[in-house]
Amino acid sequence: MDLSKENVLKLVSDRSRAVMVQRIVAAKSLLVELGSIPELARLLEEIIADEERRRTSPGDTSGGPVSDGSGGWYVPNEDEGTIWSRVKEHLRKSIGEAVESVDEMSNKVVQNLANPAVQNAKAKGLVVGRVQSGKTGNFTAVAAKAVDSGYRFIIVLAGMYDNLREQTQERLDNDLFAHIDENKVVALTDVLGDIAPYRSTKPTMQALANSFHSNSHGGKVVTAVVKKNLRRLEHLLELLQGLDSSGSLEHMPVLIIDDESDQASPNTKADKETRSAINDLIVRIAGTVRRGTYLAYTATPFANIFSDPNDEATLYPSDFIIPLPKPVGYSGGEEFFGVSGEFIDHDGQETADFGLIRSVASAEAQVLVPKSPKARRESGSVYSPTMQPGLEESIRWFLLASAIRHYRGQHNQHSSMLIHTATWTDAHFTIRDLVLAFIGSIQEEAESNDYRKFEALYTRELAKISVSSTGPMLCPQFTELLPYLNKIIGLFDEASVVADNGESDFRIKYEENDPQVVIVVGGNTLSRGLTLEGLVVSFFLRASRMYDTLLQMGRWFGFRTGYLDLVRLWTTDELAKDFAFLAGVENELRARIVELAESGHTPASVGPEVRAHAGNLQITSKSKMFFTKNIKIALGGTRRQTTMFPKHNKDFLIQNQQAARKLVREAAPSSTSSFTDPGSSSQLFEDVSADAVISFLKEYRVYEKHELLQPSITVPWIEEHVTGNWNVVLRGSSRGRADFAFTAEALIPMGSRTIDKNDQEGYFDVRTLMSGADPLIDYIVKANALGESAEELNVNTAEAQMMIRKREGNRPLLILYPITRMSSEKTVLGEVVRRGMNAEADVIGMGLVLPSVGVSDAKYVGVVPVLGGTYDDDESDEYDYPERTSEDKESDYVPAPIN
Numbered sequence: 001m002d003l004s005k006e007n008v009l010k011l012v013s014d015r016s017r018a019v020m021v022q023r024i025v026a027a028k029s030l031l032v033e034l035g036s037i038p039e040l041a042r043l044l045e046e047i048i049a050d051e052e053r054r055r056t057s058p059g060d061t062s063g064g065p066v067s068d069g070s071g072g073w074y075v076p077n078e079d080e081g082t083i084w085s086r087v088k089e090h091l092r093k094s095i096g097e098a099v100e101s102v103d104e105m106s107n108k109v110v111q112n113l114a115n116p117a118v119q120n121a122k123a124k125g126l127v128v129g130r131v132q133s134g135k136t137g138n139f140t141a142v143a144a145k146a147v148d149s150g151y152r153f154i155i156v157l158a159g160m161y162d163n164l165r166e167q168t169q170e171r172l173d174n175d176l177f178a179h180i181d182e183n184k185v186v187a188l189t190d191v192l193g194d195i196a197p198y199r200s201t202k203p204t205m206q207a208l209a210n211s212f213h214s215n216s217h218g219g220k221v222v223t224a225v226v227k228k229n230l231r232r233l234e235h236l237l238e239l240l241q242g243l244d245s246s247g248s249l250e251h252m253p254v255l256i257i258d259d260e261s262d263q264a265s266p267n268t269k270a271d272k273e274t275r276s277a278i279n280d281l282i283v284r285i286a287g288t289v290r291r292g293t294y295l296a297y298t299a300t301p302f303a304n305i306f307s308d309p310n311d312e313a314t315l316y317p318s319d320f321i322i323p324l325p326k327p328v329g330y331s332g333g334e335e336f337f338g339v340s341g342e343f344i345d346h347d348g349q350e351t352a353d354f355g356l357i358r359s360v361a362s363a364e365a366q367v368l369v370p371k372s373p374k375a376r377r378e379s380g381s382v383y384s385p386t387m388q389p390g391l392e393e394s395i396r397w398f399l400l401a402s403a404i405r406h407y408r409g410q411h412n413q414h415s416s417m418l419i420h421t422a423t424w425t426d427a428h429f430t431i432r433d434l435v436l437a438f439i440g441s442i443q444e445e446a447e448s449n450d451y452r453k454f455e456a457l458y459t460r461e462l463a464k465i466s467v468s469s470t471g472p473m474l475c476p477q478f479t480e481l482l483p484y485l486n487k488i489i490g491l492f493d494e495a496s497v498v499a500d501n502g503e504s505d506f507r508i509k510y511e512e513n514d515p516q517v518v519i520v521v522g523g524n525t526l527s528r529g530l531t532l533e534g535l536v537v538s539f540f541l542r543a544s545r546m547y548d549t550l551l552q553m554g555r556w557f558g559f560r561t562g563y564l565d566l567v568r569l570w571t572t573d574e575l576a577k578d579f580a581f582l583a584g585v586e587n588e589l590r591a592r593i594v595e596l597a598e599s600g601h602t603p604a605s606v607g608p609e610v611r612a613h614a615g616n617l618q619i620t621s622k623s624k625m626f627f628t629k630n631i632k633i634a635l636g637g638t639r640r641q642t643t644m645f646p647k648h649n650k651d652f653l654i655q656n657q658q659a660a661r662k663l664v665r666e667a668a669p670s671s672t673s674s675f676t677d678p679g680s681s682s683q684l685f686e687d688v689s690a691d692a693v694i695s696f697l698k699e700y701r702v703y704e705k706h707e708l709l710q711p712s713i714t715v716p717w718i719e720e721h722v723t724g725n726w727n728v729v730l731r732g733s734s735r736g737r738a739d740f741a742f743t744a745e746a747l748i749p750m751g752s753r754t755i756d757k758n759d760q761e762g763y764f765d766v767r768t769l770m771s772g773a774d775p776l777i778d779y780i781v782k783a784n785a786l787g788e789s790a791e792e793l794n795v796n797t798a799e800a801q802m803m804i805r806k807r808e809g810n811r812p813l814l815i816l817y818p819i820t821r822m823s824s825e826k827t828v829l830g831e832v833v834r835r836g837m838n839a840e841a842d843v844i845g846m847g848l849v850l851p852s853v854g855v856s857d858a859k860y861v862g863v864v865p866v867l868g869g870t871y872d873d874d875e876s877d878e879y880d881y882p883e884r885t886s887e888d889k890e891s892d893y894v895p896a897p898i899n
Contacts, residue, residue, distance in 0.1 A: 008043045073115040076107050084144040086179035106141035112320040113293040116150035116253030123293045126317035129324045130332050131299045132558030139257045140175050146255045153222040153254040160228050169225040188224040193893025195226050198238035200894045207898040209248035228264040229888045233281040240288040254292035261296035262303040323590045332557045333583035358570045364388040365541050370427040394570045398537040401566040402517050403484035414510050414533035417519040421541045428499040428521045439492050446489050465565045539570045635717050637852035641769045642845050644703040652701050653841040659699035660844045664742040666692045667728050675785035681732035681749050684781040687725040721853045722812050727778040729815045740818035750820040754834035769817045769845040775801045810851040817845035
């Protein structure tokens with residue numbers, strides 16, 4: 001037996017995959033079997049120690065891989081002369097100290113790549129980012145470190161469209177390839193040209209192959225940024241096959257980075273025997289590689305984790321899934337929309353969003369959103385929208401906001417507005433003409449010194465900025481702003497309003513030394529990967545029924561340093577509610593990935609599940625959900641809360657009061673100890689029997705829309721999995737004006753909740769009960785009662801809270817929230833943002849924090865979305881078949897011969 005560490009490492013990896021366990025377990029089992037060989041025992045103990053150091057430690061909320069631990073080989077190296085050392089200093093100039101976070105997280109990714117020094121080592125993984133969150137920066141760092149470690153062919157699959165590929169190529173040219181010695185880079189693509197046919201590149205590649213044969217480390221680095229287009233992928237496959245037939249590929253470790261990997265890459269044929277064309281080519285490309293890694297990146301991983309985990313030839317991330325942490329300064333769905341009531345609201349506010357959303361009336365949306373071309377043909381109707389109040393207001397605010405940015409000294413930065421009403425390209429040109437005509441009328445107003453509408457809008461928005469949670473920034477008086485506004489208005493011409501789509505002759509391009517103020521009207525090309533620089537205002541009406549499509553269209557997510565207070569989104573209340581639901585889906589999925597990582601399971605053995613929507617949203621297209629019948633919905637390690645209560649059912653509310661009082665009467669004498677928080681008057685009962693809690697759950701009525709909280713689901717699961725005692729907290733409000741009497745000794749100040757400003761048929765929606773650190777409220781009450789510090793408990797991420805609960809014994813928690821039946825509406829500057837509640841009796845809300853249990857014990861249910869309502873949208877599977885829809889107008893790039 002070859003006792004080099006490399007071979008022992010491979011022995012452990014093979015064992016872990018064979019029995020589907022983490023590598024620490026595999027190494028320990030080998031130690032038992034082969035520990036009599038001293039040198040082997042020493043190496044195995046060293047590997048176990050290395051792996052244990054790599055595991056996510058308590059309190060690390062950045063997330064970790066769901067991984068079989070196939071890494072461990074990578075040792076970070078920032079020595080002068082390494083490619084990463086150069087790239088890091090280059091990135092520091094543009095992103096400052098944020099480069100340290102990029103460094104840390106890219107290490108976690110590289111650790112899980114296949115070791116390029118090990119023959120036939122291969123891996124498939126997934127990195128989950130956020131929309132507009134800097135995924136490109138992460139895979140740039142990963143690629144730099146991979147090259148430093150011995151990878152010699154870097155392939156980036158960069159979207160379906162020319163402009164997306166060009167944008168990615170340009171970024172990698174500047175941020176990565178420029179920092180590799182020029183004489184060592186063999187580029188197969190450039191900004192103007194995609195990969196050429198193999199016959200054109202064969203002479204170069206044959207010469208390159210000779211250098212790899214003569215030097216197993218291969219001094220040259222091959223790069224290719226390739227569009228996900230049939231012709232281009234065929235060229236790439238032929239090139240790899242040519243290298244393979246010559247025997248060169250064995251000496252050339254390959255890293256394939258698949259950007260926006262949930263688009264085009266997954267198989268949409270829903271059949272093991274048949275693959276969609278793009279998927280088939282990427283599978284064959286990955287399969288041709290002799291040693292290396294297929295690394296997928298996306299912000300919407302649903303299609304990736306729903307591919308067949310039992311078919312080794314698929315692109316399923318069988319080895320690892322890594323969630324990237326939310327970067328400092330990033331604003332996403334949770335910040336813009338808050339979190340829907342099905343989920344925990346982390347920041348504890350009734351309105352968790354920044355206050356940057358402006359409502360578009362349904363009547364206005366009906367005018368501006370076109371029917372499909374087919375529907376228009378069949379009805380004989382013509383799409384001829386007229387200017388509407390919300391669209392007019394959004395354009396005026398964009399001009400004002402751009403002027404404010406110039407006043408703040410941001411005149412050298414781009415400033416953009418997005419208008420997205422539908423995917424149909426003919427509608428984009430119609431809207432563009434409408435906007436151009438309106439800009440013309442604004443210019444006429446300016447010529448006649450009529451700024452009344454601008455000043456009225458500025459006054460209203462300025463007042464809202466002053467109370468916004470984004471914090472007030474530098475805003476002048478209107479008279480001071482006027483010269484800047486006139487300058488912005490004067491900049492506009494026909495080229496300032498762009499229709500960016502597959503039919504347009506012009507594509508938006510942002511030049512570094514040519515700051516633009518531009519309004520972009522578009523659809524699909526703007527919802528996948530393309531960054532609108534300096535996006536300040538979005539007018540968004542395009543409905544979608546799919547999680548991934550809807551999330552990807554949120555181009556307003558991202559970094560808005562120096563002008564977040566000016567950012568605005570005009571959309572419908574219905575779409576805002578859908579985005580709030582998806583913010584919760586994202587949080588829950590990331591927490592689940594971290595939990596699986598801690599359990600030691602690989603994605604090949606346990607796939608992370610995604611919550612289905614009870615209404616009209618589906619997770620991704622049906623063709624990508626063929627294998628989801630066995631996706632798990634597990635209650636272990638989750639938090640659930642009631643946020644919806646019936647309007648006209650007093651008996652329902654009274655029954656819950658009686659069930660709560662009965663529980664407290666039983667809990668008080670049976671608990672081992674009780675504590676009262678002197679600040680909020682919340683009471684904690686420790687060690688309440690499971691029987692008492694289960695009895696309560698059977699009697700407590702849950703509104704029908706809370707599907708996973710229904711007693712028929714929760715009680716059997718708890719009876720099977722939760723045998724220990726519970727902590728029960730009666731959650732008091734420090735601002736409560738009236739008490740709810742659970743018992744004569746348990747008088748708890750009632751909280752107050754406002755409800756959704758839009759009327760809900762048959763029920764109240766209080767949006768959230770649990771907030772901030774409530775999932776740790778039992779520990780907080782006890783610490784406060786004992787006069788101890790609760791500072792370390794003030795964490796508000798699900799991952800950190802889960803780790804603390806595990807550390808403290810993994811005890812289940814039941815929280816009862818007494819809520820007064822009456823509340824006042826909430827207004828901001830005279831505008832109603834939340835209505836007052838007027839229930840027929842005081843409400844008892846319920847929160848459950850369920851303990852983590854072994855994943856193997858979880859219940860299995862199908863992910864079957866319940867579809868309802870109608871959409872006139874583009875959600876057909878044609879967008880899963882880019883061979884019919886993706887363009888390719890780029891020229892071929894032929895590399896220069898190698899000496």
